[in-house]
Amino acid sequence: MNAVPPAEGALVLTLPGWQGSGPGHWQTLWEARHGDLRVEQHDWMQPRRGDWLARLDEVLLSLPPARPVLLAAHSLGCIQAAAWAAHSRLTGRVRGALLVAPGDVEREDLRHALPGWAPVVRQRLPFRAILAASRDDPYCSFDKARTLADAWGADLRDMGAHGHLNADSGLGEWPAGRALLHELQGSD
Structure with missing residues (x-):
């Protein structure tokens, strides 16, 4: 299988969601496969928003300042990326973000499971x-994903009916997702 390379010189940081990937x-x-770097959190099971935002800053500060970054976020990682971007002074280091299957932390059941993440x-x-949103994601309706994409100024991509776009979705290395990341690399 031919892999789509990340942007030349760019590092892909993965932002997993609740419970990790x-x-x-x-x-x-x-x-x-590609040498992407996971932003490891201290607690994947009881995520604290402030801790997760600070950790992303820490990782970015540990990288060479001239190295551009692409974010590849999943689920709660998407919510993390949006909250981080609203407060960090390091957003200029990020070339683009692939936001996959954001979790609807404003939904009553998830609000209780993930306190401090809503609104x-x-x-x-x-x-x-x-x-990138799925039509049958059990953690976020497609309409809610569209609302978030509009608010964030993100291009919405309909991935069809593939659940939460995770391991249970049977995506494997998910070449379609890597192609979306490749789109972001050409957005200078």
């Missing part, structure tokens, strides 16, 4: 973004 998740597979930041992102 397991061995069969496309983020984990991308890290192994979702609805500020336009300061970098180009593509939001």
Whole structure:
């Protein structure tokens, strides 16, 4: 299989969601195949928004300042990226973001499971973004994904009916997602 390379010189940072991304998740597979770097969190099970935002800043500060970055976020990682972009002084380091299957943390059941994450930041992102959403995501309706894409200024991509676009969706290395990331690399 021919892999789509990231932007020349750009580093892809993966932002997993709640509970992290397991061995069969496309983020984990991308890290192994393409050398993408996971932003590791101290607590994947009881995520604290402030801790997750600070950790992304820490990782960016540890990288060479001239190296551009692409974000590849999944689920709660999308909500993290939007909240981080509204407050960080490091957003200029990010060339673009692939936001996949955002979790609807404003929904009653998820609000209780993930306290402190609602309301979702609805500020336009300061970098180009593509939001990939599934028609049958159990954690976010397609209409809600469209609302978030509009608020963030992201291009919405309809991925059909593939659940939460995770390992359970059977995506493997998810070449269609990598192609979306490739689109972002040409957005200078």
